[in-house]
Amino acid sequence: GQQVMQIPQYQHVQEGEDFTTYCNSSTTLSNIQWYKQRPGGHPVFLIQLVKSGEVKKQKRLTFQFGEAKKNSSLHITATQTTDVGTYFCAGPLLNRDDKIIFGKGTRLHILP
């Protein structure tokens, strides 16, 4: 079946270093969403990308959607302790924009 894979599963970075998580789908996605979940918290919607090759920025966060709309990345510049959490990507099932599957997430740890 359709899968959304995320790598890496875990990432430890020194505060101030950059961080990137990658999301790969086995099939073309009509759109991709990114969420952040703090430890003990609930997922918080960050952004949705719709267009092929789209790049969006939110302060230190840069989101990209691949040209083939099968992969995406989230890059954080100069990480801060507030960036700690798990970052999930999610996409709709093929030809079913009304169902969504999530990647397993990348858990980011920041070393002070």
Next chain:
Amino acid sequence: KAGVTQTPRYLIKTRGQQVTLSCSPISGHRSVSWYQQTPGQGLQFLFEYFSETQRNKGNFPGRFSGRQFSNSRSEMNVSTLELGDSALYLCASSLTGLGRVIGHPYEQYFGPGTRLTVT
């Protein structure tokens, strides 16, 4: 504007029992989606309700059911609980609902979740 609320926040049940979880969406939102989150399987879509109608259901057995009321509040029911049903159950509300406008941006707001433990 108040966020999504879920009750109860924590619940302990024994195998074979049933449980009902409640979700109140953001005022004005007509779509409520339910998810199960476990360390092993991650976040999995259960179903979505829009205007009191179940629009879609994920790959979960029939023991998992739900409904939505005219005020958009939603309940999820799990019957004949199994140990593997222990999880964080999250609901999310949105204005337009999943896929309501194909390809158009929408935002999903999650509630704090209900932590269900089955013993």
